[in-house]
Amino acid sequence: MLLRHTPKEITERKALTINPAKTCQPVGAMYAALGVHGCLPHSHGSQGCCSYHRSVLTRHYKDPVMAGTSSFTEGSSVFGGQANLMQAITNMFTIYDPDIIAIHSTCLSETIGDDLNQIVDKATTDGKVPEGKNVIFCNTPSYVGSHVTGFANMCTGIVKGLAKHTGVAKDQVNILPGWVEPSDMREIKRIAAEMAAQIVMYPDTSDVVDSPQTGKFEMYPAGGATVEDIASSGDSIKTLALGAWASTDAAKLLDSKFKVPFEVLDIPVGLSATDRFVEALSNAAKVPVPASFVAERGRLVDVVSDMSQYLYGKKVALFGDPDQLIPLTEFLLDLDMVPTHIVSGTPGKKFTEKIKELCAEKAPNVNVMNGAQADIFQLHQWIKNEPVDLLMGNTYGKYIARDEGIPFVRYGFPIIDRIGHSYFPTVGYTGGIRLLEKMLGAIMDKMDATADETKVELVM
Amino acid sequence: MLLRHTPKEITERKALTINPAKTCQPVGAMYAALGVHGCLPHSHGSQGCCSYHRSVLTRHYKDPVMAGTSSFTEGSSVFGGQANLMQAITNMFTIYDPDIIAIHSTCLSETIGDDLNQIVDKATTDGKVPEGKNVIFCNTPSYVGSHVTGFANMCTGIVKGLAKHTGVAKDQVNILPGWVEPSDMREIKRIAAEMAAQIVMYPDTSDVVDSPQTGKFEMYPAGGATVEDIASSGDSIKTLALGAWASTDAAKLLDSKFKVPFEVLDIPVGLSATDRFVEALSNAAKVPVPASFVAERGRLVDVVSDMSQYLYGKKVALFGDPDQLIPLTEFLLDLDMVPTHIVSGTPGKKFTEKIKELCAEKAPNVNVMNGAQADIFQLHQWIKNEPVDLLMGNTYGKYIARDEGIPFVRYGFPIIDRIGHSYFPTVGYTGGIRLLEKMLGAIMDKMDATADETKVELVM
Amino acid sequence: MSEEMKLPDPSTLKDEILAKYPPKIARKRAKSMVINDTKLDQEVQSNVRTIPGIITQRGCTYAGCKGVVLGPTRDIINLVHGPIGCSFYAWLTRRNQTDPGPEGPDGENFINYCFSTDMQDENIVFGGEKKLKQAIQEAYDIFKPKAIGVFSTCPVGLIGDDVHAVSREMKEKLGDCNVFGFSCEGYKGVSQSAGHHIANNQLFRHVVGNDDTKPEGKFNINLLGEYNIGGDGFEIDRIFKACGIDVICTFSGNSTMGAFEKSHTADLNLVMCHRSINYMAEMMETKFGIPWMKVNFIGGDSTAKALRKIGEYFEDEALQAKIEEVIAEELPKVEARAAEARKRTEGKMAMLFVGGSRAHHYQELFKELGMETVSAGYEFGHRDDYEGRKVLPTIKVDADSRNIEELKIEADPERFNPRASEIKLETLQEKGLEVSDYKGMKSDMSDNSLIVDDITHWETEKLIEFYKPDIFCAGIKEKYVVQKSGIPLKQLHSYDYGGPYAGFEGAVNFYTDIETMLSTTIWKKLKAPWLATSATDPCICAEYVA
């Protein structure tokens, strides 16, 4: 057993996190910053943070992830990181010529109290920011929230630093997609285009972290929301904020600063959440839902109805981020599967409330936990006490899956031992079919592999 | 062992086929006919043929497959099936109101010598074909060729029955997609649309056998090439015939009948075949290749270069249809994998020649066989003698995969124990990524499951 | 629909259906659509030719012979003589489970294999006997099977290949392999049914009675017409074993050549699927004196009833006590599950169009779920399957049936041994046991229910429109057609890859599966929500062309 020391008996923990279901803020901020065209993320802290964040994002995307660091030393930690950051800004603009530098803080710079606002102001005043270039920033103390919080904070930082208001309303809808894959962002754009809905979406990491291999490295790949687009978002008619954890704050800021009203929606994972997204976009952009969407939706519904027998009543354990887990749980319930154990390391009271509300009728005994000590160790113990038919989560889930012989679908962040997530969306109706294909495949692969010879089936 | 009686020792067989890698013509004709809008396929023979063909297509697509049968009795077999067919035509137009009836023959009607041409003529003369309706047909003797032949014959039947020539050239390219999935046909249309290439494609089973679940059964779903489009193909500037086995004859007929020149290409599976298709379409339609295709292609190339270490040198056994196996073999070679055993039940000398030519440099010892007795039993024996790292083929491959512990990717027809093939293309650059995802997933799943605990890896 | 509730009169439905047909077709179809009146002897036209072009569920004679009857036998090589398709399509598609059991994992099992002579045009032109012989030889050389069955497909009959002569020759040549043929060309008869008959004949002629070894058990039976789909036969075997009843041979679920050969040593034949196997029961009675009795192991109560019938037949108190013990042990669990499931199934409507027995048997299970069967019919049944064997004498033998060989069976001069006296059998019959009898489906159906034989697609659509049933039972070809109409379809050939549904555990499985299907959320979400909102809202509902 790979996790041979995990006991079935559950004891309460108050201080020790084992096998976390989250990581820290800055990596989320770095990922969000990559969704702006020509942007070089910058980690204001020790080198290790930047190195770790670049590594995990690289492993997840198998693509270059460029970022600078303030390279704190013990000296900077005592005297503050202003000098380091000023030097970093100069060096990055000089050497790497980004359009934008997007700075996020770390637990180190937060603990010593570096004031990013003031430092960036000073850099601008001191002429360290070339004409037409931008430096944006956000605070991402690692000891608050999770990687999702960091993503949300950088989204807010983007709004704060780049969104503008001309007073002339633009007939477009802002979409804050939340922390989803580049494939998902591409799919959201396709959906909007198919609806002829004018949108501005940011962050947008498509064509950035799924960049083509052409034999030429591009420091700033073709993708990412442009400064112009982001600027115009202050003039939009509405903001659709996908994912309460990732996108609410930025949407609120667009509202408070520019009076762009907003609606917070689930990330469109699965049937019902996609239905709501499509309707919301139709309403917000004042465009009809095209007939083709009846067909797209109908294909998902078709697969669900055809495959229901393999899904009905199957128990599922999930871990990941709230914005994903909520619509995914709803999707599982639409499939008549039974969400059984759900864990998210990301805090936020609303999470367990929402999950319990969703599961009230069909899975009232769901185990759900989030925040501190809501970790995969806990999930594994729950599974030992009540086994499941399917496990969904990031790559770390495979240790549990192997030990317990559970079919496993990789979903979430990070996925560092398979490919596909960056190329094939799980949002939208087609994304729902992909999720179904994966879930069914995992369940049926186990059946095929373990069935008694007498019971091996040709057809399914 | 599920196939416990398959001996390692290979003895030559001249008469017995065991576990075939093909089926008979009519099912291909039925599938092709479904790719015409408003068309009701009709099987001129015993009820069993129609029932079997509908069943296997239904299992493969998990969607309605409607077709009529001439319901031969012993009497019809003695006196000929004309009366049955005449009655069937009347009944089908009366009861089911198709725009088109597409008749294919069977070994039964072929053996007794029913002349479809004459019967259809008579039906028309006798006024059994309502105004504005069409009856098309083709001969599909089950004892010649394979299901692929039947598909090709119905393609020719479509041209013969529906293509017209007005004398006014149309600035469009015909695409005969070959026997591919509805997802693939959809993808070919997307590629053409993205290139702004005007095309007419048939058959086109997208939106027919992947039809939406809306609570309302449609006897004739939204998809399928329309009679008008097919008619116009006689005025096109060029025909791109994808898949030599499936599409050459129809293309030739368009040439000989209407002087539409043609080019036979591989089905665009994998990098090189897609490159050729994109270039050929660009040339034929006189449109540039859009920049977006550099990115699409580059994403496939990127995955290949990133994942090469897991693929290089891996031995693969394949079975299926020539039109698929040829570009797939080329793709495997592009991936530095080693096509090791290749079997197709479909006859045609060019197949082994082409495979050997492709493999000459990198896999000179490839075992390849097609036609009679080229069956999965043979493939399995080869595998017992030279094991492989991956098996690709239709659902029947899973018996070998389980017995021998080989990672298995479902590819081809029929796939009756999994979903996905009708929704996610394997053609084009993105289809290449899907194939890679599947192959890597299968190989890595085995690694994850069977690695010594000491060697289980988090990252891959 | 509660039991008291009357079914609606489907006369208008029938009229509407027929109105669409050309007059001649309408006249013919009218006779196959019967509005049930249990007080009347109504004729249900069946086992007649399918009308060309009407879109039928039916398959062919080959399918009935090779696919249904011989398919489940594990230690015979079923070699299909014909073009590749016939063998290909019958390859593993019927879920006949088999368990080499005592023979262990290396026991003979050819079910996962597909054998064909893959006839090519030259074989059609010049004849295929030579190739067939060679194929038999190759099969023998590689696999050394005990038996090889040769199945004729359409062109074989036409070109005149004599599979029987070839089989005889090869049997002689090989010496230790029982080679025999089936003239089961697809065009014979009007449905799979002819194939069952042909299979019965050849099994009886070439196999049954080949081994006179006396059985060791006390209560020796054969189970006829049970094909072990989804493990049905395993469950019934489990129950028999619990009761102390020995099964000599099942025709043909999980069967072996050895069991067929000894089957004439049994004391009683139990017939499950009357349609497919009654020939065998009759022939065994005539030749060996084994009585047969119709039973049904589909449904908890039916299973109990069938067991009690066996007990009554053997008139053995210990056996009867044991049977009661088993029933007492098993039935309450079944009933409890039914009671639980009924919360969701009670009053729902079912339709069954399938097979030659299942459309009847499965009504039992629906009854146990409190569900009403509003319409049903067979795919390849005969009048006796609807109306009971009492109508057998009145059935006219048409050209299609006349072509199917009827074996002339006489009592075996040495081995005929009547297992029960005439009087005993009559007594049993009086007690209500269906000895040598089958009462058919019709009498078990409600008044006003609609019986439709060999239903067409058009009729299916109209029935769904009229009844809006909660569940529809048919096969794979119908599954997605019906489901696209928003009605869940239960496959009763393959069980949708579930099962077993026979016996006690099977009933529990079925209850649960039906309960599941009726509770599946997606059926409530078929419509895109934006289509459900007001059409006057300019933002939605409008058709938009990209």
Add this chain to the structure above:
Amino acid sequence: MSEEMKLPDPSTLKDEILAKYPPKIARKRAKSMVINDTKLDQEVQSNVRTIPGIITQRGCTYAGCKGVVLGPTRDIINLVHGPIGCSFYAWLTRRNQTDPGPEGPDGENFINYCFSTDMQDENIVFGGEKKLKQAIQEAYDIFKPKAIGVFSTCPVGLIGDDVHAVSREMKEKLGDCNVFGFSCEGYKGVSQSAGHHIANNQLFRHVVGNDDTKPEGKFNINLLGEYNIGGDGFEIDRIFKACGIDVICTFSGNSTMGAFEKSHTADLNLVMCHRSINYMAEMMETKFGIPWMKVNFIGGDSTAKALRKIGEYFEDEALQAKIEEVIAEELPKVEARAAEARKRTEGKMAMLFVGGSRAHHYQELFKELGMETVSAGYEFGHRDDYEGRKVLPTIKVDADSRNIEELKIEADPERFNPRASEIKLETLQEKGLEVSDYKGMKSDMSDNSLIVDDITHWETEKLIEFYKPDIFCAGIKEKYVVQKSGIPLKQLHSYDYGGPYAGFEGAVNFYTDIETMLSTTIWKKLKAPWLATSATDPCICAEYVA
């Protein structure tokens, strides 16, 4: 490039690189980029602060301490005191393989687990010691480990949590668990290197010497600076075993607390990664009298050489004969594989920018493949790693290094026991054995090769542009950056999930993997074919906006 061929002079490249930098940066970077002249003693500026914003490969002190040195030990709970990220990122990402071996599948192995105090803002404000204590207690209660290591992360140092005091307290409280802390905050030092030093110190202080049990073997060694990435250590262990050499402890691949505790009983320390572990070698020499010797098991010849050195050290004929026997058995196979691979690798160019030893060691393997290393540098090396330990006295201790504790070690009054006389060691040194010495990378590199310490992304781009190397060796952050330029990159931290690369079998693996990378077809197909055709063709090449 054949060995006789001169490398191009990269002066213009260096100038171009520096020209882009602000003057102050240019001056500083110039000192870290040295065009090698083997005849000269050139200073390679290293172990200095990374310039903010230059995009570095480097990580932090915590990574060096927890990730590198302590990570591979299976039976200690490594508890990271800090916000969640630090522990999360170091969770299973270094491929330290471990085999509970004799302890069987249930042997202690916490490597697959990740432990953290997951500090929250209130812990930052009010201090985290209480939470840390509680976490230690919880870890102990659940897992009952022999040892718990506590690692400080950046904020811990700043808020003043005393992990050492907490560890002492908890060690006392728990009684049977060795709890000790590491002040390895990420901001300390200038790279991972400081973390190695801190890890060495605390292991030496709290673990080494705790168990005086005498070893049973004859030739007892420790292997220092081998981390069992991809199973390197397993392969080296295999070779040692074949030679009859006993490994008391490896620092720290596949290690256990028990092995560390006994490591002072060895007779010789062999140092693989000089950078990360030389502190331990020196401290053990000073305190216990164990001499150390630099060895390299990367490369077939190097492995043979390393074994012979051990033989020479022990001066035992039987051992030397056994070693020769092993080499004779293994080396020819390695050489044969190299010869075969050279057909595709000969004359190709490599670059290595990685680690503190690997950039040096792996040049051996490339040499064996006939490949030239045109440029190389360390990520966190010191001058001695480039120039040899001879420069140690001349290295100025700057502020960053001064902050890293230097343990004051003295000979152990009871256990100090010089394993070899001064004279013997000198003799060995004269024979060319690197006893207590390391000559560094520079002297093994060709003239005109370019040495770059702590290479920046900009420099990487320019180097690739200038040299167009055939293979580039670095880490995961660099992998896809370099590959996007069309140059395959071999990860020398994780081996791209291959390996082992050490020892004889490792060399074979490496040859094959490099041969594979250089033969991979896709590198020839990077360009879309339509871009390769004439731009004047109107049908292709034109940019088209959809």
